[in-house]
Amino acid sequence: MAIELVPLCSVHAQLKPPIEVGAGPSGTRLIIEVASARLKGERLAGEMVGTAGGDWVLVGPDGTGTLDVRVAFRTDDGAVVFVQYNGRADVSQGINLPLTVYVAPRFETCDERYLWLNRVQAIGKGTVHEDFSLDYEWYEAR
Amino acid sequence: MAIELVPLCSVHAQLKPPIEVGAGPSGTRLIIEVASARLKGERLAGEMVGTAGGDWVLVGPDGTGTLDVRVAFRTDDGAVVFVQYNGRADVSQGINLPLTVYVAPRFETCDERYLWLNRVQAIGKGTVHEDFSLDYEWYEAR
Amino acid sequence: MAIELVPLCSVHAQLKPPIEVGAGPSGTRLIIEVASARLKGERLAGEMVGTAGGDWVLVGPDGTGTLDVRVAFRTDDGAVVFVQYNGRADVSQGINLPLTVYVAPRFETCDERYLWLNRVQAIGKGTVHEDFSLDYEWYEAR
Amino acid sequence: MAIELVPLCSVHAQLKPPIEVGAGPSGTRLIIEVASARLKGERLAGEMVGTAGGDWVLVGPDGTGTLDVRVAFRTDDGAVVFVQYNGRADVSQGINLPLTVYVAPRFETCDERYLWLNRVQAIGKGTVHEDFSLDYEWYEAR
Numbered sequence: 371m372a373i374e375l376v377p378l379c380s381v382h383a384q385l386k387p388p389i390e391v392g393a394g395p396s397g398t399r400l401i402i403e404v405a406s407a408r409l410k411g412e413r414l415a416g417e418m419v420g421t422a423g424g425d426w427v428l429v430g431p432d433g434t435g436t437l438d439v440r441v442a443f444r445t446d447d448g449a450v451v452f453v454q455y456n457g458r459a460d461v462s463q464g465i466n467l468p469l470t471v472y473v474a475p476r477f478e479t480c481d482e483r484y485l486w487l488n489r490v491q492a493i494g495k496g497t498v499h500e501d502f503s504l505d506y507e508w509y510e511a512r
Numbered sequence: 513m514a515i516e517l518v519p520l521c522s523v524h525a526q527l528k529p530p531i532e533v534g535a536g537p538s539g540t541r542l543i544i545e546v547a548s549a550r551l552k553g554e555r556l557a558g559e560m561v562g563t564a565g566g567d568w569v570l571v572g573p574d575g576t577g578t579l580d581v582r583v584a585f586r587t588d589d590g591a592v593v594f595v596q597y598n599g600r601a602d603v604s605q606g607i608n609l610p611l612t613v614y615v616a617p618r619f620e621t622c623d624e625r626y627l628w629l630n631r632v633q634a635i636g637k638g639t640v641h642e643d644f645s646l647d648y649e650w651y652e653a654r
Numbered sequence: 655m656a657i658e659l660v661p662l663c664s665v666h667a668q669l670k671p672p673i674e675v676g677a678g679p680s681g682t683r684l685i686i687e688v689a690s691a692r693l694k695g696e697r698l699a700g701e702m703v704g705t706a707g708g709d710w711v712l713v714g715p716d717g718t719g720t721l722d723v724r725v726a727f728r729t730d731d732g733a734v735v736f737v738q739y740n741g742r743a744d745v746s747q748g749i750n751l752p753l754t755v756y757v758a759p760r761f762e763t764c765d766e767r768y769l770w771l772n773r774v775q776a777i778g779k780g781t782v783h784e785d786f787s788l789d790y791e792w793y794e795a796r
Numbered sequence: 797m798a799i800e801l802v803p804l805c806s807v808h809a810q811l812k813p814p815i816e817v818g819a820g821p822s823g824t825r826l827i828i829e830v831a832s833a834r835l836k837g838e839r840l841a842g843e844m845v846g847t848a849g850g851d852w853v854l855v856g857p858d859g860t861g862t863l864d865v866r867v868a869f870r871t872d873d874g875a876v877v878f879v880q881y882n883g884r885a886d887v888s889q890g891i892n893l894p895l896t897v898y899v900a901p902r903f904e905t906c907d908e909r910y911l912w913l914n915r916v917q918a919i920g921k922g923t924v925h926e927d928f929s930l931d932y933e934w935y936e937a938r
Contacts, residue, residue: 392622480534676906764818
């Protein structure tokens, strides 16, 4: 039952400066909108569609960052794929860039060619850089 | 223990044409981005901020529409308020406009003047019109 | 577009003493399991089924309580109905019983006789009493 | 930025027969309650507490199973740890046991000795056996 990580795609995104909702009922909320994002891989490649891509991050009083991301993509061969995930980051020393983040993407599509993607639980690791660009590697857990 | 509905605000929004993710793991997903939105009321008035406002709607095989909305606002007096809600619509006869929707908004802010808003469970009723504009009345349950 | 509240049912539940997860990434988590629950109304009446009914409450640093409830019921005429909701409570003065809570239930069932329930966004008001019993009135927003 | 999987714990659980909510607004819902569960590892070991542990599974019309799990544990050294996760399973050929599932657990605790756990995004693979027992291996993504 050993788990195998099969490469799915790399992700390169440009984030916008956060909208600071601040300390509320579930911790400190930042809305980090995605300006652009590209998926690059042999099995999955595409570009963000629309403008409602973002990370509705929560920073807890205990120094844990919880990612809460929704982004839609159009693959290079024309399928619409919605990606949604939570994840964690250690911000116990503050939100200092570059920051390492860990995420667990799930996918939704109706395109026959990508139905396999609906059944994938992915895991990824990424870095948010000083210029608010973001790089990930995503893997399929198998 | 009778419930009282205290007017909170009206909402007027302009929606964009849906991004159709289609029939996936949780039903048929449409992403309906919000182009602009305005809250208007004595206790709460403001304008949408950012571009990551939207409704990640699901249409179930049983003819139920489930709203899943996230939008951030800046009030006219400068507070950032994040609004998030689910809701329901009857689409058993198809998604025909005008469409009546029922929603249950909750709010998050760190602004001292609006902390009362964090504790409100709101309920609202609205109409999505043929031109993809949207009108709501939201009430505080008390 | 005035909203109308149509009585749906009253709820009487007995809660167990909380499991205290404590201050974590999203605030202070309490798990309040439901020992028993009964829905009573002309259109909806039934009894909790199973043991996995509970409220995974979060208490925020700002004094807001956020309810996060899941309970399954069997109606008196044999339909299984799953109820799930968020809600709010003002705990800025601490969690003092009796406590008033506001909730926004949504329902899921496959039973033909209750498909109308899937399309209902409900709103409710309740009281958690000193003996950890709970009384609600739930209404259909129409 | 290569991802490393560091063993976290194995999980052995006994599930109850499902409560079938059936085909509703988000797909076909099964509530699979957890009768007992044990975490076993050098860094994390403990036993399920309470009765409100379960998986509120959805089976989509596309043959994708989506796990939605909440369980609380008490570690052998006395900390309360709440675990919550989504995950995926391929049920396009029906729900046939044994079934392989992939999950992405996140943790919440206030115990000083386990604050590191709050910042972990885990990934796991498991098997649901014919007797409704369940075995997982969980790893920390690092």
